[in-house]
Amino acid sequence: MNSNNKAEGITWISAQSLIQLRLQASQILLDKSKIHAKQGGAYLSTFKGRGMEFDESRIYQAGDDIRNMDWRVTARTGTAHTKVFREERERPVLLMLDLSASMMFATRNKFKAVIATEIAALIAWSAAKNNDRIGGLIFSSEEHVEIKPRRGKTAVLDFIGRCTKHKAWSHRDKTTQQSNTQLASDKTSALSRLHKVTHPGSLIFIMSDFYELFHDANEKTFSQLTAISRNNDIVLINIKDPFEISLPKAGSYRLTDGVNECQIQTANQKTRNEYHQHYLTHDDKLKTFCRQHRIHLINISTDDNTIPKLKQGLGVSHNNSARSKQHHAQYRDANA
Numbered sequence: 659m660n661s662n663n664k665a666e667g668i669t670w671i672s673a674q675s676l677i678q679l680r681l682q683a684s685q686i687l688l689d690k691s692k693i694h695a696k697q698g699g700a701y702l703s704t705f706k707g708r709g710m711e712f713d714e715s716r717i718y719q720a721g722d723d724i725r726n727m728d729w730r731v732t733a734r735t736g737t738a739h740t741k742v743f744r745e746e747r748e749r750p751v752l753l754m755l756d757l758s759a760s761m762m763f764a765t766r767n768k769f770k771a772v773i774a775t776e777i778a779a780l781i782a783w784s785a786a787k788n789n790d791r792i793g794g795l796i797f798s799s800e801e802h803v804e805i806k807p808r809r810g811k812t813a814v815l816d817f818i819g820r821c822t823k824h825k826a827w828s829h830r831d832k833t834t835q836q837s838n839t840q841l842a843s844d845k846t847s848a849l850s851r852l853h854k855v856t857h858p859g860s861l862i863f864i865m866s867d868f869y870e871l872f873h874d875a876n877e878k879t880f881s882q883l884t885a886i887s888r889n890n891d892i893v894l895i896n897i898k899d900p901f902e903i904s905l906p907k908a909g910s911y912r913l914t915d916g917v918n919e920c921q922i923q924t925a926n927q928k929t930r931n932e933y934h935q936h937y938l939t940h941d942d943k944l945k946t947f948c949r950q951h952r953i954h955l956i957n958i959s960t961d962d963n964t965i966p967k968l969k970q971g972l973g974v975s976h977n978n979s980a981r982s983k984q985h986h987a988q989y990r991d992a993n994a
Contacts (some may be wrong), residue, residue, distance in 0.1 A: 661795055666767045670827050676779040676818045683783030685965060686972065688751065688861065703955065715739045730806050750807040751785040751861050753778045753794035753817070756827035756866035764960045765901040774865035775821050780968065784816045792817060793855070797848040798826035804851060812890055827915055849882035858889035866897045867902075868944055883949055893954045895971075896944065900961060903937050905930045 666672050678990060705771045715728040718738035731739040755858040761771035778794075785792050793807030794813060803820050807813075847952065886892065924930060948955040958969030 665731065667772065668764075668942050669772070671764070671772045671775050671790075671822060673818050673822045676775065676821065678777045681775060682965060683780045683787065685969060686784040686928070687785050688781070697905075698895075708846060713742045715741055737851045742941050744933075749861060750791045750793060750857060751781065751793070752807065752852070752856060752860050752862045753781060753861065754848065754864040754866075755794065755796045756864070757796060757798040757824055759799065759865075760867055760869045761897070762826070766899070767960045770867055770899060770960060771826070771895045773958065773960060774895070776964060777865055777895055777897075777958070777968060778863070778962050779814075779818055787812055788816045790861075790916060795848055795852050795855075796820055798824065798825050798896065800825040804855060806855075829884060846879040846882060849886070850878060851884050853882055856886055856890060860890045862886065862890055863895060864892065864893045865897065867897050868894065869940075871900070880947070883947075883953075887951045887953050891954070893956060894944075894948060894974075895968075897955045898957065898959055900959060904934045950953050 667675055674689065688948055715731045716739060718732075718740045722740045725803050726741045726743070728739040728741045755774055757771050757774075761774060773938060782792050786809070789808050789809060791807035791853075793805045794807070796803040798971065801824060803824060805817055805820060808816070852862070883892075890943070905922075905924040909923075911924065913920050913922060945955060947953070954971075956968065958967050
């Protein structure tokens, strides 16, 4: 076995590994109109999209959208009524996967990009089990790949194939001369593309470290994500390495991007404090933005056990997990 094969699942991921995640995806439930979380203020409401499906009429209440007035019932009863909509049963699940240079990093376990791709595959398999349409955007500085939402196992396999064949994996050992501003521009462009292909009522998962996005983002970047969040539910899955949060204990450490190397010293306490404060500032900015726009945030570290952490973030209970086994058995039999 060559060194590249040994690195499978660490610095890159194979299609076969992502296909095998189908069996574990039954633990990730997406079939509820609400995704609960224990974190204060971090939750998803019922779908923000106008639903597209009429449910009933009720008496108008202050704050109701006047565009939804039911004029026929209002005229018949003499009392103002408004139409109530509910989310369509069939809603797109869009996966935005970040494979940019900063994601090709880890000091333990596996690269952030590998974890992000595994999470995307888990969600895709779960969405297929729920008969949702699956689409999205896979992007890096080298390539943006848009995937039109479709249903079924074929759609998941197509998504997996595009993930594993993306140029970011073959270019991961090459140096990049892009500045942080250019990288942020790439992600702004990706969000712009996502906005154009997103229909109201979608459930959107964005897997990234959000480094360039929230360190150097301009107003256009924030406005793109804000606009998408108005009529859709968004889950940001923030993937970090412990090294990015705090410097390791005092010592001398060698870092490499596969081509270049550098040596860092971590003995200076002031440097360590400033480094950690830099992370806290970034983290607070992300949390504040999500809270303001009712965007759900899940934090996952490279040293976490991904599936339990993802389940916890999505609020999957023990009872739901038990039911998912039955659903998985039915799905397995139907797709055997």
